Amino acid sequence: MSELKSGSNLEKVLKAGHFAFTGECGPPKGANVKHLKEKFKYLKGNVDCVNLTDNQTAVVRMSSLAASALMVTEGLEPNFQMVCRDRNRLAMMSDILGAHALGIRNMLCLSGDHQSFGNHPQAKNVHDIDSMQLIALVKKMRDEGKFMNGDDIDVPPELFVGAACNPFADPYEYRVYRLANKITAGADFIQTQCIFNMEKFRDFMKKVVDMGLHERCYILAGVTPMKNAGMANFMKKFVPGMDIPDALIARLKGVEKKDQAEEGIKFALEQVAEFKEMEGVAGVHMMAIEWEHMVPEIAERAGVLPRPVV
Amino acid sequence: MIVADRKSLEEILGMVADNKKILILGCKGCVTVCNVGGLKEVEILTSSLKIARKKAGNPIDIDIQVLERQCDTEYVAELGEAVNDYDSVISMACGVGPQFLSEMYKTQTFYPAVNTTFFGGATQHGVWEERCAGCGTCGIHMFGGLCPIARCAKSLLHGPCGGSSKGICEVNADTECIWDSIVKKKMEAGQLADLMGVRGLKDWTTARDGGPRRSIREELVQGNI
Amino acid sequence: MRLSYSADVKIIQVPCTGRVDILHLLNAVEDGADGVYVAGCLEGECHYIEGNLKARRKVAHVKKILTELGIEPERVEMYNLSSAQGARFAEIANEMAERIRALGPTPVKNHTAA
Ligand code: SF4
Ligand code: SF4
Numbered sequence: 153m154s155e156l157k158s159g160s161n162l163e164k165v166l167k168a169g170h171f172a173f174t175g176e177c178g179p180p181k182g183a184n185v186k187h188l189k190e191k192f193k194y195l196k197g198n199v200d201c202v203n204l205t206d207n208q209t210a211v212v213r214m215s216s217l218a219a220s221a222l223m224v225t226e227g228l229e230p231n232f233q234m235v236c237r238d239r240n241r242l243a244m245m246s247d248i249l250g251a252h253a254l255g256i257r258n259m260l261c262l263s264g265d266h267q268s269f270g271n272h273p274q275a276k277n278v279h280d281i282d283s284m285q286l287i288a289l290v291k292k293m294r295d296e297g298k299f300m301n302g303d304d305i306d307v308p309p310e311l312f313v314g315a316a317c318n319p320f321a322d323p324y325e326y327r328v329y330r331l332a333n334k335i336t337a338g339a340d341f342i343q344t345q346c347i348f349n350m351e352k353f354r355d356f357m358k359k360v361v362d363m364g365l366h367e368r369c370y371i372l373a374g375v376t377p378m379k380n381a382g383m384a385n386f387m388k389k390f391v392p393g394m395d396i397p398d399a400l401i402a403r404l405k406g407v408e409k410k411d412q413a414e415e416g417i418k419f420a421l422e423q424v425a426e427f428k429e430m431e432g433v434a435g436v437h438m439m440a441i442e443w444e445h446m447v448p449e450i451a452e453r454a455g456v457l458p459r460p461v462v
Numbered sequence: 463m464i465v466a467d468r469k470s471l472e473e474i475l476g477m478v479a480d481n482k483k484i485l486i487l488g489c490k491g492c493v494t495v496c497n498v499g500g501l502k503e504v505e506i507l508t509s510s511l512k513i514a515r516k517k518a519g520n521p522i523d524i525d526i527q528v529l530e531r532q533c534d535t536e537y538v539a540e541l542g543e544a545v546n547d548y549d550s551v552i553s554m555a556c557g558v559g560p561q562f563l564s565e566m567y568k569t570q571t572f573y574p575a576v577n578t579t580f581f582g583g584a585t586q587h588g589v590w591e592e593r594c595a596g597c598g599t600c601g602i603h604m605f606g607g608l609c610p611i612a613r614c615a616k617s618l619l620h621g622p623c624g625g626s627s628k629g630i631c632e633v634n635a636d637t638e639c640i641w642d643s644i645v646k647k648k649m650e651a652g653q654l655a656d657l658m659g660v661r662g663l664k665d666w667t668t669a670r671d672g673g674p675r676r677s678i679r680e681e682l683v684q685g686n687i
Numbered sequence: 688m689r690l691s692y693s694a695d696v697k698i699i700q701v702p703c704t705g706r707v708d709i710l711h712l713l714n715a716v717e718d719g720a721d722g723v724y725v726a727g728c729l730e731g732e733c734h735y736i737e738g739n740l741k742a743r744r745k746v747a748h749v750k751k752i753l754t755e756l757g758i759e760p761e762r763v764e765m766y767n768l769s770s771a772q773g774a775r776f777a778e779i780a781n782e783m784a785e786r787i788r789a790l791g792p793t794p795v796k797n798h799t800a801a
Contacts, residue, residue: 263623266615266633281663284620288660318624326645330621337660345624392625392632471755509713514756517794
């Protein structure tokens, strides 16, 4: 095992060559710590780390930094998400230092959904730097122990740096290059957007492997189990950059309403099984949106339990 | 040019609700070109306000004038003290006009009749689009001549975000994803390498973030050359 | 054939409806006209190619302004007919007069100070 950059559980699992299994959790729309901790219970022991979303879809929620810190105290490992929409470089660097101080060791760098999607569309957005530069910024702080102005950092933050990749956004031919650039910028791991179009993803991974990107970075395939055909339809229509094949919608519709959730889980499990075998895929990022209580069952049936202790 | 949109009649009527005699001032610069504050628009606004005030049983006297430019003290000075003969003045120039006026005629009230929106041009008759955000450090040559600062909703510098779909920006169906165009142009030209690598963080001190900006041409300050 | 049409209609002749300006319409309303309409040639038969189409767009714009001012947009209208359609001319005049009568007098009055 090469030298650890952050010492996070996720880093150790991946470097030990295990197939990673990460989860996701949206902080509450309020200061409801009790509710948040309940969600943690379903995830504990079933995933290697948990993404704490940062005002996801531009809807105000408890800060991802605070929720990540709470997670640390509960004995789970957070993956602290940060978007470029809400913070300038000062706030980013100070929150990165704060994250390390609070025991957080993974971080995911994102552009962030535009504020017009959220519940405060009148807001001014920041976008002082973009997600590519955020990756490079964390790497610089960690590896060089320097702020962006070149000043030394007194105890640099140690973070395992993640980035997102959406192979289903356009232009498709460019996506693999954007991924390569994120790796060059300093991404240690990648979590992809939810995958539904397997055919396209297979093609994408082939390109990734051809370019040798999987050898420079760990790629976790994003999976979201569909709760019903309605959810699939909604995502297809309203979530930009989401590729949901009609065949999947037809498959969900093909069973009785009460059985659609099970069909959605079955599809997700088939995906996990394929990802385990797919060249270049180092793990799965399971985004069970507002469905955290299903994670133990999904993990069990996906055959990823028990999670490795490293 | 600077592009603007006329405010609603309701808003303008509200501004001059207590006035009996006003002046409406047009501008022959950008706002004439983008059909929002030239002579024609001044006349239409004048007639509209008169109709509204007659209807309300409270007629208003309106004089009109169109300055060569309202962003130039030389032309603003032409108004002279006559400007104080009015209860208030409505300027149909971009946001610069009513400020130059306010600075020169300190006791008069100048209302903006337009909402100044962006730097851009007409892409077809009646349609204007933003092209520049005045960031103060132009780098469009690095992006195939297209500006991601002004034209990408997130001012990204390293390619399209995950919401780019079929050339359309995630923000709304009427907005093109400029990064889609930049990437395609660069790929077609075989210059994809230009878009790779991580650019240094943008220096926003030359943009509005650095505080109000000023341009000084020493040679002109000293006199005409 | 003598045609009678509403005596309330005052005709202003222009060489082509393309000559009609937004301001002509607005000023008429401003000066207390209860209604204004433009009678242009049939669409596609404009001697100046698209004068009547421009007039239609101007009428639409004036309707928008009136709506914003809380005045019935129906007080302003665009009609198309050919110079040979005398009967149609009378019909339109009566139709418009009827419409305005139903709407009542214009709310834009030259109030005298109380
Ligand atoms: S880079 Fe700056 S100056 Fe150049 S077009 Fe874009 S916003 Fe304007
Ligand atoms: S979709 Fe394109 S233009 Fe819109 S924010 Fe993303 S990259 Fe920018």
